Amino acid sequence: MQKKANTFYQPQMIMIKKRHFFLLFVFMFAYEGISQNYTDFQGRFIPSINYRINKKWKIAGEYRYSLQKDLQEFRSSAGQLQLQYDINKKFSIETGYRFTTSFKEDNHRLFAALKYDYKFSDFTLFSGIKYQFSTGSFDSRYMNYYKEPRQMLREKIGLDYNIPKSKASVYTSAEIFLKLADDDPIKFNRMRYTVGGDYKLKYGNAFGLSLFYDDKVNPRKNDRFVLETKYSLSVDDLMKKIKKNKEKKAEE
Template identity: 70%
Template sequence: MIKKQLLCLIILFLFAFEGLCQNYTDFQGRFIPSVSYRINDKWKIAGQYRYSLQKDFQEFRSSAAQFDIEYNITETISIETGYRFTTSFQEDNHRLFGGIKYDKKFNAFRLFSGIKYQFTTGSFDSRYMKYFERPNHTLREKIGLEYNIPNSKIDLYTSAELFLRLAEDEDPVKINRARYEIGVDYKFKYGNTFGFSFFYDDRTNPRKTDRFVLETKYSLSIDDMLKKIRKNKQKKTEE
């Protein structure tokens, strides 16, 4: 029954966004496998790979590898920092980022938000950054809500995010784009989670290069997997 509900949700999302995407310049896709490990109640490490397509899934856009570390200050507030390397046919870039996140559960609902600063450059060489291309400084502000369908392993969520470009000219803060996202996750056994989401980027540049992006995600929580294995072994021992 749960699998049928998940299939219906996928079909509804696909039909809804197929009509919307006809009004915009590009429909892109991403496949994102990731893995995480919670060392203890405070520390968590994670890594992910992202493969991106553009021009209605017909052309390679970029690939990226990311590593990040998260530290829980309290049960609801955490900080994170990390590094991402992105490569494409046209250029490569490095990204350093750090931020603070808020995460609070209210029965079947979960409220999450965060502020992230990111520094992106094609090279860490000082002459490159000074004479060829200046680094991008961006501040991202995000807020969202997640809902767990009762008696199921399905989570639905939606979020809105604002990208602010930080510059050194007369207008030091510019709105780069707004992002609106909806998605669904399904939790399997042994720490495996599969999900997909759609987001729309509403850009403010003169060319209005707006886009819809379909993300397909798979994640593995190593600590959840180990807990499940230990639990199964304990059951067999008790039997």
């Protein structure tokens, strides 16, 4: 005698399969959303050197080595040279050039900025507006047909606190990036929020550590946290310190 198929469990099996399919669909949708909103953790190491030519002029250079994908992959390296002119104790202007190279492409950047510093007590209010022009090549055919230059306007404001009876200071700032283009003159690109600190060492040396977060407006681009480790050397401060030490030894 042939057994009849158990038709009682067939509708339940169909419902279970549909439920599994629905859960799989929800999981894939959620994973896609998480991957699009992934925030990368990056790092930068920036050694720099500067020299004050006189009371008005200052020249500086720096090298930047960057990592990405949670500090596991090389991102880029860059060299920068800039010149600063102090209009007075509060206002200064600067201009410079940066060359960046990576495994994918090279980039040239020209920039100019107007900065403002106002000191009161142990605090310093700083702000600035910066224009930058970036391109993969200065060749006119490249800029016209392959990839047009990227122009950006950056506005920054922040507050620095010099810890009393200490060589350390801490600061925080917020910066807005505005993209400039012919079809859309001004377009919001991203916000950058920064916290950090500096510590002055002997002989013009200084060490700095900061963390900033880039909040991008384009949902297809990932936000990022960037940890910056900085070392700087002031040549004129170094020379002044050496000169004072020689004068002290001569007096002894």
